[in-house]
Amino acid sequence: MGGTFDPIHHGHLVAASEVQDIFDLDEVIFVPTGAQPFKLDRDVTTPEHRYLMTVIATASNPRFSVSRVDIDRAGITYTIDTLRDLRQTYPEAELFFITGADALSQILTWKDADELFSLAHFVGVTRPGHELDDAGLPEAGVSLLEVPAMAISSTDCRRRVAAGQPVWYLVPDGVVQYIAKYELYSRKRSVRNEVR
Ligand code: ATP
Ligand code: MG
Numbered sequence: 001m002g003g004t005f006d007p008i009h010h011g012h013l014v015a016a017s018e019v020q021d022i023f024d025l026d027e028v029i030f031v032p033t034g035a036q037p038f039k040l041d042r043d044v045t046t047p048e049h050r051y052l053m054t055v056i057a058t059a060s061n062p063r064f065s066v067s068r069v070d071i072d073r074a075g076i077t078y079t080i081d082t083l084r085d086l087r088q089t090y091p092e093a094e095l096f097f098i099t100g101a102d103a104l105s106q107i108l109t110w111k112d113a114d115e116l117f118s119l120a121h122f123v124g125v126t127r128p129g130h131e132l133d134d135a136g137l138p139e140a141g142v143s144l145l146e147v148p149a150m151a152i153s154s155t156d157c158r159r160r161v162a163a164g165q166p167v168w169y170l171v172p173d174g175v176v177q178y179i180a181k182y183e184l185y186s187r188k189r190s191v192r193n194e195v196r
Contacts, residue, residue, distance in 0.1 A: 117141030
């Protein structure tokens with residue numbers, strides 16, 4: 001499951017847990033992005049903070065892990081490169097890529113879109129406020145799954161912290177504490193999502 005995870009929240013975690021269960025996956029690998037092509041005009045928290053929050057949020061689940069492939073690769077993050085790298089690391093594995101409804105509807109605009117489906121089976125999950133639709137995507141390459149509705153977004157979590165409102169129960173406790181410790185989202189701690 002790729003994402004900016006700025007910060008990771010319970011919407012991500014419930015979606016991952018549900019797909020793990022339904023598809024009987026051995027492992028769900030969370031892959032925090034490097035510089036995101038669709039977020040280049042936005043301030044994004046440094047990759048190391050996003051990576052560590054993802055580690056904290058997933059540490060207690062034996063089936064969850066976090067990969068550094070995207071944050072350690074220079075340049076813009078494209079999912080095609082993520083999947084190629086993971087394929088190299090796990091040559092025998094059957095790969096699945098988990099996306100929320102909003103991301104699924106964008107896939108055809110992603111780099112090397114037609115090749116994506118030969119590298120992984122895509123699982124599109126429901127997300128409140130977004131239509132889950134696989135129109136235009138190869139039928140055999142995509143499954144749609146209804147997951148418990150969590151009306152949470154990282155954007156909203158960041159806004160809440162900036163406004164002094166709580167994010168308890170929207171993100172895991174350790175992430176609430178990590179955000180407070182490093183004063184993320186409340187002070188100038190982000191850097192331009194620049195391409196290294
Ligand atoms: P932002 O508001 O910064 O874009 P976000 O909440 O959308 O953050 P991302 O890191 O952009 O989180 O999303 C990573 C992946 O998780 C995407 O595929 C997205 O669709 C999915 N996702 C995020 N939030 C939810 C949610 N509440 N329910 C289901 N899927 C979600
Ligand atoms: Mg998003």
